[in-house]
Amino acid sequence: MIKLEKRPQPSKAWTYLTPLLAVALTMIVGGALFASLGKDPVVAIKTIFWEPLFSEFAFYYRPQLLVKGAPLVLIAIGLSLGFRAGIWNIGAEGQYIMGAIVGAGVGLAFYPMEAFYIFPLMVIAGALGGWIWAMIPAFLKVRFGTNEILVSLMLVYVAEQLLASASLGLLRNPDGHGFPGSRNLRDYASAHNGDLIANTGMHWGVVAALIAVIFAYVLLNRHMLGFHIRLTGEAPRAAKFAGVNPSRLILICLGASGALAGVAGLFEVSGPAGQVSIDFNVGYGFTAIIVAFLGRLHPVGILLAGALMALTYIGGEIAQSKLGLPAAAIQLFQGMLLFFLLTVDVLTNFRIRLAKREVA
Amino acid sequence: MTGALLKLNGLTKAYPGVVANNNVSFEIGKGEVHALLGENGAGKSTLVKMIYGLVKPDNGTMVMNGQEYVPVKPSAARQAGVAMVFQHFSLFDALNVAENIALGMENPPKMRDLAARIKEVSETYGLPLDPYRTVGDLSAGERQRVEIIRCLLQDPSLLIMDEPTSVLTPQEVDILFETLRKLSAEGTAILYISHKLEEIRTLCDNATILRLGEVVGDCIPRETTARDMAEMMVGSKLHVPERTGGDIGPVLLELNDLSVPSPAEFGTALKGIRMEVRSGEILGIGGVAGNGQDELLGALSGELLTKAGTIVLEGDDVSQMGPVGRRKLGLLTAPEERLGHAAAPDMSLIENAVLTGSVREDLEKNGFLKWGKARTFAETIIEKFDVRTPGPGNAARSLSGGNLQKFVIGREVLQRPDVLVVNQPTWGVDAAAAADIRQSLLDLAAAGAAIICISQDLDELMEISDHFAALNEGRLSEIRPAKGLTVDEIGLMMGGAHGMEVAHV
């Protein structure tokens, strides 16, 4: 019988190995899934993980990696702060939407004026939009002890309705012949988040994501606030004893993750997506949860995990068009990754032993 | 005594890195009260878990009533007539007494019949209990009764009691002993686990002494001195803490009519607590667990804020100040629960040194941490307090209880507090470490600090305190000089028998 035995302290080696092991297991089981769908598993896996990087069209796919990875990393960095402290914001999708609506709204309010300060204002507005949306569960938790998981999630559905309302009403393009959706920000230079270097996919969101990674790294490793965040997650009573104010921490963690999700939404809507439309959001807010865990809630890990997840998005699209692999299979593949990661995580804190049957 | 009830032959149980029991053999006669004596970590708990079917021995056999006894699970042990009262109660706070008792029985009768039997049995043995009360609302002594009644309802032939008196006042101990003597007279054998020598001398017929997992001797307690038993148990001469006796100086900490509700669901509110502690003084606060000890520590540490003016530290009102501010002013604390409260289990000792040391040891600047300095501080604690660990980078949970407690106490003592409050400073700690910790408290007081020591170990309090008071249902008794207090007086300060009746034997 297999027995788990608690390690005296977490294994450093397994901390780094478990994500790799999870990816390997996902490839094996995912391959089996693709085989059951009648696709050659080796070809499918290669298409997803190899083609975007090294095929002859890689020059086209590589910029896409940055475009997809940036919002995932931005959101996941924010989420990881809360997750570390045991504060569960799972409504990043809603904060992402609100950031996009508010940020784009500010930009469109200036239309057609051109000015250098419009885009920075939009970024601030996007952050505020996400921040306010995250402050709702934060405030309710601090004031009434309401469960932030359920509230933040419910607010995703509310935000989706507001998005529908905005793209059909308030922000609808007056010159759009009645079609839903706002003006295309790509046609509005002051509000457009374009490539900083042409055809690299390098937009402001990528820069922001890198800054967020560095900032989070310093915060968690060098700063008292980061120490308090980690302490609260590991031992809430000890944190209180150390002098941490739990309410303040909730407001900070939820606020930061909301603001980051908000700017991610703004960068997306003003760049790659181009306009506020009913379905401009594609679930980055949820995929970022996978990214945060896959990166072991560590800033550098999240950067790598974001890149990997972006790869599966792009590789998945290629596999979809070339091999006819259903999009849902890729979604399942990503979900599987989180599953395996959580499973093999046990190795970090426990040793597995084959033992005689133990009583009780 | 009519022959052996249970014989243990060469029981051995090893865990990775430690042999918990090595070739343990002894026997318990019918109706005998048999003491199992040993320090923390001597292997007493593992041994009784094997008898109770919670742990399977690697080697060795047990014989009950002449037949091989192999309990594969607790219910099998119960069926064989073995019942156990746990040290950390195995009770469910949110359920009522009858439900709790039903859970410990194989084939419980209908709830109404069970309730009637609980009333009947509890009164027969002088341990009255209301079957419909919620267990979370009961006192520690009453909770223990629930466990005992649960055992008695099964007519056990062997009753195992793991450190039963640690939660009782001296008067309640007397009641318990009456009950146990009555049971023994009716033919029930009792395996009595303890490290309290005087109790064993009053109650037990025979004693087996364990050290580091092995039987190191046996004796008839009534004919053996406590000192001889202690030396068998510890294996060396005990170091008795010495007082150098500093001068008692001015009042450093004052509590004025401190009342505060408990933040915990089944906690105890503090009611009108007044005290003064002076420089150089150790104030011992006794009391049965759950009478407001955690709340008092929380109110002093700053985790629990109280009304303005209730806590005054050297002239400053700190009642509304958080833990960091109080530390800055020199009021330091060490809570009872080491893992998860005083220290974060999965964090390194360096990080745990930062946990309370950041302000006074200057481990941060503008919010940025000085890890190098923190490591030095952790290393100093490890060295000065003889903490056994491979290094400061190790996780707190990898340390043994005694070593971690030395680290926790050392962390506070080395920050040179003006006032230090400790809760259960030597709970679950081996004798040598306990002596070290007590000595460090005495030295700190001699150097002019005021110390409040909250503890359930009366021997400890009598050894180190200048003054003594007791917590009872959230109220603090009158504070009296510790010297010359009798056990009876202490017991009455702790609330006497809490209105419980003595068994009518």
Next chain:
Amino acid sequence: MDFSSINPVLLLASLIVAATPLLLAAIGELVVEKAGVLNLGVEGMMITGAICGFAIAVNTGSPVVGLLAAAVGGAVLSMLFALLTQYALANQVASGLALTLFGLGLSSLIGQGYQGVKPPSFPRFDIPVLSDIPFLGPVLFTQDFIVYLAFFLTLGVWAVLKYSRAGLILRAVGESHDAAHALGYKVVRIRVLAILFGGACAGMGGAYISLIRVPQWTEGMTAGIGWIALALVVFASWKPWRVLLGACLFGGINVLQLNLQAAGIAIPVEILAMSPYVITIVVLVIMSADRSRAPASLGKVFHAGS
């Protein structure tokens, strides 16, 4: 605006139809949480149940077989959660989220090719005599049998938790797994069984949506009902009868807002559509004052060795 199109009998009857999937999922989750486990994957198990039930019902032509398949599908998915949290000792919040993300992906994969297909219809089950009672008859006694099943399931859960030994043990495990373990109860086994029960209930709840309430298959069609079911358990303070009450309340809000939309009331559609979620938040806030009834071990990891 035309309120006359709203028929109170139909409104109440459809309220019950809207409440049933919520009730099924929530009563299952209640049992899981009573055992001390927080499974946030209800949404994922519901949507998996919805497609399993739908696909099997279409392929076998039997809605009853479909319903059973949904229960099995939900339970199999919850088994993954059980493996993760009870054997690999993973964080329950993260595992529940993983389950939902996984379930959404799995369901849309299975659901390829079932869009636009019509499932076999469920036989209605008119209770003789009772269904002839005016007003109450058509509201309460002419429903399909799953409505009655859900009701009796609630009754059963209530009775088992309150009066039976199995229920007592389940509650004990949820209160303190360490104490239960010390008394020799198989904490992990009991929790796994509770999780499977919860999965089966959520699966049936999902199938009720795809087979009866809508009835067709669209991706993500549970639209947060699983999450509302989780909120419902909190709302009900872990009491079965209050789950029933809450399910009717939320079902009522949903039906009412749909009817108001249809009636063309002067409130924007989006506001009406978001109302169930907003009301859920409001109710959560009101109920969060009373948290004393939560099982004490809820969400905590149990490892026998530690």
